[in-house]
Amino acid sequence: MIEKTTFRFLGELEKNNDKVWFEANRSRYEAARDNFKEKVGELINDIGSFDPDIALLETKNCVFRQNRDIRFSKDKRPYKNNFGAYFNRGGKKINTASYYLHLEPGKSIFAGGLYDPDAAQLARVRQEIDYNLKEWMKILKDRNFKKNFPSGLSQASKLSRPPKGYEQTNPALEFLKLKSFTAATMLTNEEVLDKKFHGRLIHAFKSLKPMLDFLNEAAL
DSSP: OOOOOHHHHHHHHHHHHHHHHHTTTTHHHHHHHHHHHHHHHHHHHHTTTTOOOTTTTOOGGBBSSOOOTTTTSOOOOOOOOOOEEEEEETTTTTTOOOEEEETTHHHHHEEEEESSOOOOHHHHHHEEEHTTTHHHHHHHHHHHHHHHHHHHHOTTTOOSSTOOOOOTTTTTTHHHHOOOOEEEEOOOOHHHTTTHHHHHHHHHHHHHHHOOOOHHHHHH
């Protein structure tokens, strides 16, 4: 279960994002981090019960590092003010379709899909959607998927015109214009802290698996 103290630490980190404050509160960070890693371990176990690829992962394969890469960024804050975990075939360093949990006060989400695939992956996914639109639509129209992801697929980074090789009249065009294939649901702090949160996550991720299978079979 996610503890209130974990959210409290992340909220304070957002307001005090510097090395001096962080080191003075390192014990609080480690306690919050351990709480999140415990949740990640539980999720690996339970997602693994219906997705064998996830059962092979270790917590370290999933949890993102806390330090930000500020080498080429104007934002020089040294730390992320969230905890994130990526559950996918091969671990977080490999870009395959995944389940995702993001913990941040007021901005938590659960999500999944294939984010920012490379050009070759993107071409293969578009081709698969074009060839198997009926199967793709069946996945997106599934009752459980729509219940857990009522907003459907993200429309961010969408092309304004058909991608090369596809006509304006293609029935799959609105999907072919996408450059990522992800769905996400926002969460309140209260929802994350609720004792039923774990069960809700597992139900949501189970409903997401057919989409991930479709994307991985196409992209890999």
